[in-house]
Amino acid sequence: METTVKREVRGVCPMDCPDTCAWIVTVENDKPVRVRGxxxxxxxxxxxxxxxxxxxxxxxxxxRLLQPLLRVGPKGAGSFHPIAWDRALDIIAERFSQIIAEYGAEAIWPYYGCGSFGMLQGLAGAGRRLWNVLSTSQHVMTICTISGGVGTGYTLGDNRMGMDPETIRYAKLIILWGTNTLSSNHHLWRVVQTAKADGAHLVVIDPIKTRTAEQADEHISLIPGTDAALALGLLHVVVSLGAEDREFIERHTLGWEAFRDRILQWPPSRVAEETGVPEATIWQLGERLARTRPTAIRMLMGVQRHGGGGMAVRTIMCIPGVTGDWRHPGGGAAYDTRGFFKGNWGALHRDDLRRPGTRSLSMTRLGEGLLDVSDPPVKALFLYASNPLASAPAQGKIRAGLSRPDLFTVALDQFMTDTAQFADVILPCTSQLEHADLHNTYGHIYISWNEPAVPPPGQCLSASEVFRRLARRLGLKEACLYDSDEEMARQVLASGDSSLEGITLERLKRDGWVRLNVSDPFLPFSHDFPTPSGRLEFYSETMATRGLDPIAGYTPPYEAAQRNTELARKYPLALIAAAKHYQLNSIFANSPGHSKRQGSTKVLIHPVDAASRGITAGTPVRVFNDRGAFFAVAELTDGVRPGLLASTKGAWPSLERGSSTVNATVAERDSDMGGGAVFHDNRVECEAASDNVQ
Known part of the structure; x- marks a missing residue:
């Protein structure tokens, strides 16, 4: 009789989620049988x-991919045969060397996404040293937080700082703004419930009546992309009541008079017209905001995925500067908390090894990068932790770019994704249960170590090991390219910052996670801000020098709020695509269990809009614009306002009717700050679908 050897291993979830959960893996005979919080x-x-x-x-x-593969059929056909690791690395090194010799290293685009947030295996650091030594094109992460992060930085001084979300338990008014907490940040819900049990009032501001909105005391639905206008309207009420915190404003802010003048330009009547929110609702919430301390505002990425997204987050971040909530436990606003981790990023990334002046390429302009960029053209694409054919805008352009016969593509992945099917070489990589990693988070102030729980299956290798082996194949001599995972972890922890004092790799390996050395409750901006002035900046001189409007305000979205324009008449419906409850971006789209729970792709449509188009509940529909189209099933609901459609992101085109998803309709266009994506800034039409589309 075989003896069962059972053990438990500490780790952490690597996914694109602010919760970054600490977990424990139960292992029996080197097989993972359970992962629990x-x-x-x-x-x-x-x-x-x-x-x-x-x-x-x-x-x-x-x-699961278990061995390296070489393409033997047409690109996109999914025809591959197995090869050895040595052969795969030789092919990659040879092609890279040829491309560098003929076009220069900038013709190589290392393209990574949000498949892992780890410092060693994911977007926070994996491969950075290798690409710096080679001086390839620099990959810019524009798909997620960047627009709101830049906006946050102009107001607070750091793109990745805000209130500690754990302190929301002290709040008396909670505003969840552009975030479906129960689906995308659900561990915060316990904090919210603690505050509600102590009398807090919960408001959800979201165009859709989400799971979270259904549980709120109040749901405010607005036209997508008009959030900053609503923020100005709420502040107009605060100022009209004389409820601004004048002491805090005088001591801790810059540019109040100019910002006050702008606020006064947005009375609730004007804001109601712009946002679609009833004037009485604006007055009601504005009065509550004026009299309730502390007020906590939690935003996530949905609020900034449009043409004015950076300014939206910047202006919302100003609200606690007017009310003085930054001085109170439970007061303030949160968008990203990664800036509180003061690791030695320079030692981890080694950006000093990069040749100055190398170009940057935006990940949400992949189609453009593959089809239009020249001098040099992109000749090689190295993909990891990303499935852009499912997750990036302009799906049709991406497919055309990946089909280029002269493009050499490598995919490092766990599965044969839609994007991997276009690769020339596929490399099998480890999952979070099979490699070591170090994580901070954008939703709280703990850091965690992920200890590998089981051996890698088949011939899978970690991303860090792949980059070490590839560096050796390329004949690179820089010693740091061959540092072990633990050496890199020690280097990033050794920053000398007081927040990391006593937090060693040995301690993390023993305990699994550690809270940063900050006060509890943590009030990061009760006295000063990391801006050039040391104050919260309603007026930003940095923005002025960059040719931007220096005063916090409202920048309309490109398409979503248009009315009575040629575009709005042709495509009368705004479309937003939120995160799924049972899927994380495009991860788990190929999982039968997850797919069954999630169900088929739906489009939420108001009954008035459905009736005028002859659409009934359960009708297959085609949603389209000049950029592309996708198919879904209509769900009639008053959870969306007339003139708005809502669907979900993350489906794999190959698993959908018509081999396309919502991103086929999304523009390859930059937001106002940071070049962020505009997934929620989209106008479409919707019609009943014909029966002959597969």
Whole structure:
């Protein structure tokens, strides 16, 4: 009889989620049998989300890639045969060397996404040293937080700082703005419930009546992209009541008089016209905001995925500067918390090894980069932690670019994604249960170590090991390219900052996670701000020098709020695509269990809009504009306003009717700040679908 050897291993979830849950992996005979939340972690508290509860099984999916593959058929056909690792690395090194010799290293685009947030295996650091030494094109992460982050930085002085979300438990008014907490940040819900039990009032501001909005005391639906106008209207009420915190404003802010003048230009009547929010609702919430301390505002990425997204987050971040909430435990606004981790990023990334002046390429302009960029053209694409054919805008352009016969593409992945099918070489990589990693987070102030729980299956290698081996194949001599995972982790932890004092790799390996050395409750901006002036900046001289409007305000979206224009008449419906409850971006789209729970792709449509188009509940529909089209099933609901459609992101085109998804309709266009994506700034039409589309 075989003896069962059972053990438990501490780790952390790597996914694109602010919760970054600490977990414990149960292993039996070197097989993961269960992943559960760490009961002792103050934020995780023993719970994982609906996406991750069955992660152990997902890592053992029968379609898991287990050996390197070489393409033998047309690009996109999915025809490959196995090859050895040595052969795969030789092919990549040879092609890279040829491309560098003929076009220069900038013809290579290392393209990575949000498949992992790790410092060693994910977007926070994986491969950075290799690409710096080679001086390839620089990949710019524009798909997620960047627009709102830049806006945050102009107001607070750091793109990745805000209130500590754990302190929301002290708030008396909570505004969840552009975030579906129960689906995308659900561990915060316990904090919100604690505050509500102590009398807090919960408001959700979202164009859609989400799961979270259904649980709120108040749901305010607005026209997509008009959030900053609503913020100005709320502040107009605060100022009209004389409820601004004049002491805080005088001591801790810059540019109040100019910002006050702008606020006074946005009375509730004007804001109601712009946002679609009733004037009485604006007055009601404005009065509540004026009299309630502390007020906490939590935003996530949805609020800034439009042409005015950076200014929207900047202006919302100004609200606690007017009300003085930054001085109170439970007061302030949160968008990203990664800036509180003061790691030695320079030692991890080694940007000093890069040749000055190398170009940058935006990940949300991949189609343009592959089809239009020249001097030099992109001749090689190295993809990891990303499935852009499912996740990036302009899906049709991306497919055309990936089909280029002269483009050499490498995909490092766990599965044969739609994007991987266009690769020339596919490399099988480890999952979070099979490699080491170090994580901070954008939703709380704990850092975590992920200890590998089981050996890699088949011939899978970690991303860090792939980059070490590739560097050796390329004959590169810089010693740091060959540092071990633990050496890199020690280097980033050794910053000398007081927030990391006593936080060593040995301590993290023993305990799994550690809270940063900051006060509890943590009030990061009760006295000063990391801006050039040391104050919260209603007026930003930095913005002025960059040719931007220096005063916080409202920048309309490109398309979503248009009315009575030629575009709005041709495409009368605005479209937004939110995160799925059972799927994380494009991850788990190929999981039968997740897909069954999530159901088919739907489009939420108001009954008035459906009736005028002859659409009934359950009708297959085609949603389209000049950029492309996708198919879905109509769900009639008053959870969206007339003139608005709502769908979800992350589907794989190959698994959808018509081999396209919502991103086929999304523009390859930059937001106002940081070059962020505009997924929620989209006008379309909707019609009943014909029966002959497969």
């Amino acid at each position: 760490d009961e002792n972690h103050p934020y995780t508290r023993g719970a994982l989300c609906a996406k991750m509860n069955n992660y152990a099984a997902h890592t053992q999916h029968p379609q």
